[in-house]
Amino acid sequence: MRCAPVAVEDVEILVASGFVFECESPLNSGDVLTLPWSLAGVVVLARWSDGSTGSGYFRGRRGSVPVALGDLRVDGGSGLRVAGTYLTLGAEHILFGIDHLLFVLGLLLLAKGFGLLVKTVTAFTVAHSITLGASVLGYIPIQRGAIEAAIALSIVLLAREIVVGGRGVVHLTHRKPWLVAFVFGLLHGLGFAGALGEIGLPEGAIPLALLFFNLGVEAGQLVFVLALVVLYRLMQAKMRVRVLKFEPVMGYALGALATLWFFNRLPAIWGA
Secondary structure (H helix, E strand, C coil): CCEEEECHHHCCCCCCCCCEEEECCCCCCCCEEEECCCCCEEEEEEECCCCCEEEEEEECECCEEEEECHHHHCCCCCHHHHHHHHHHHHHHHHHHCHHHHHHHHHHHHHCCCHHHHHHHHHHHHHHHHHHHHHHHCCCCCCCHHHHHHHHHHHHHHHHHHHHHHHCCCCCHHHHCHHHHHHHHHHHHHHHHHHHHHHHCCCCCCHHHHHHHHHHHHHHHHHHHHHHHHHHHHHHHHCCCCCHHHHHHHHHHHHHHHHHHHHHHHHHHHCCC
C-alpha cells in the first residue's frame, strides 16, 4: 500500500507543522506505516473514519520511523501515556544534550557553597521553564540555528569566567552565579523548545505534554547535578584530590569545545 502527503489546505484538519497523508486504500489498526525520515521520532495524530482520534510518539529506527497504527487506536492519547512519554523525552533530551549538561557543569564550578548552588540551579530551572512554555505556546518565535549557536557561545562565556576565577579575579558572575544562570537559562529554554518542536505535541494534550516534558528535563538535570556532587565528594574524601586546582583546566576544555560548536553551528543561521 502506498500513502502520499497531501496539501494541508485540502483537508479539514489543523496542522501546526508536518504532513497529512492520504492512502490508496483504507487503513486498519494492524497496519504499520514506515516514514522515510531520519529523525529521533515523531508525533502522529490520527482521525479515523468513525470520528475517533488518537495520537502517539514513535521513535525513529535506522533512517525511518515505523508507525504502528494499533498504538493510535488503543488508548493512544490517554493522559497517562502522554505524561509518561513526554517525561521520558524530557529526561532523555537533557541527559543526552551535552551542551546543556556542560553549561550546568560550568554553573556548578562557579557556585561555591551548597546554598549558592541550590539558588543557581533553581534560577536556571525557572528561567528555562519560562521560555520553554512561552515558545511552545507561540508567544516567542525562535530560529533554531541562531539559538543553538547562542547556546554554544553562552558556554564559552561561562568557561572564561571559570578560568579568570581560578586566577583570583572576581566578577559579578562569581558573586551572583544565580543571575547568570537565570539570564542564560532563558536562552537554553528556547533550545529545549526547539527540540520539543521537532518532536511535536499531541493534539488536545499540549499543556500536559509540555508540563511533563519540562518535568523530565528537571529530573534529568537533578540526576546530573547529584551525580557530580557525589563524584566531587568521593574525589575529595577518598582520593584526596583538590578539585579546585583543576577548575581552570576544565574551563579551558569547556571553552575550546564550545567554541568549536559555535563555529560549526553558525552556517545553520543562514540555512547553509
